[in-house]
Amino acid sequence: MTISIDFEGMIKHVHVFLRRFRVIEHGTLDGVKAIVVHQTDSPTAESTFNAYLSGGNGAHFLIDKDGRIYQTASLLKRCYHVGRLIKSRCLELTPNSCSDPNLAKIKALGWSARINEIDxxxxxxxxxxxxPVNSDSLGIELVGRHIDDKSFEMVTSAQNASLRWLLDALYDSFSIGADDTFRHPAISYKNPGEAAGARW
Structure with missing residues (x-):
């Protein structure tokens, strides 16, 4: 699927509504290698936009419950969406065959020291x-509140349809694929239910 991206990194397509917040852009994004799917912990798109106005964290796209896609940051700019600490891909995906000697040395550390050293x-x-980290990934937010410390609202069918459309467009534009797309809790220390209902 072909989309047009202008010189400022904004998508030009009838399915994408531009609502750029420069305050959540933090320097240059040198290349897109992966995509991280999030949920906002807010009830509406507007409440998320209001939070973006204060700067700090944010993502490149937001998909409302009705499926409307907003581009909120340039594809040429870095957003703080991954989190401060990332997990070990080796330990998370292939723990039985993870042979990184540096990771083996940290088993005796306490939890806080261990996750900092893993990062x-x-x-x-x-x-x-x-x-992926902030410097090489795009973030997509799905509007939805957290329910408790293990779960979020279900992602709507309209959101999932729009997510699939957007991911296909981004895969084509950046020569990446589904193997390069991650739910936020898979890569960082977040509520495990965040984006659990996202389907692509």
Whole structure:
């Protein structure tokens, strides 16, 4: 699927509504290697937009419950959406065959020290040997509140349809695929139910 991206990194397509918040853009995004799917923990798109006005965290796209897609940041700019600490891809996806000697050394550390050291080790690796970080990934937010410490609202069918359309367009534009798309809790220390209902 072909989409047009202008010189400012904004998509020109009838399915994408532009609602750019420069305040959530933090420097240059040198290349897109992966995509991270999130949920907002807010009831509406407007409440998320209001939060974006204060700057700080944000993502490149927001999909409302009715399926409307908003582009909220340039595809040429970095957003803070992954989180401060990333998990070990090796330990999360292939724990029985993970042979990284640096990771083996941290087993005796306490939880807080361990996750900080995992993050330090992982950030020295290139993608895809590690999970994506803010400097090489796009973020897509789905409007939806968290229910408790393990679950979020279900993603709507309209949101999933729009998510699939958007991902297909981004895959084509950046030569990446479904293997490069992750739910936020898979790569960072988040509510495990975030984006659990997202389907692509």
């Amino acid at each position: 330090r080790i992982e950030r020295q690796k290139p993608y895809p040997d590690r999970f």
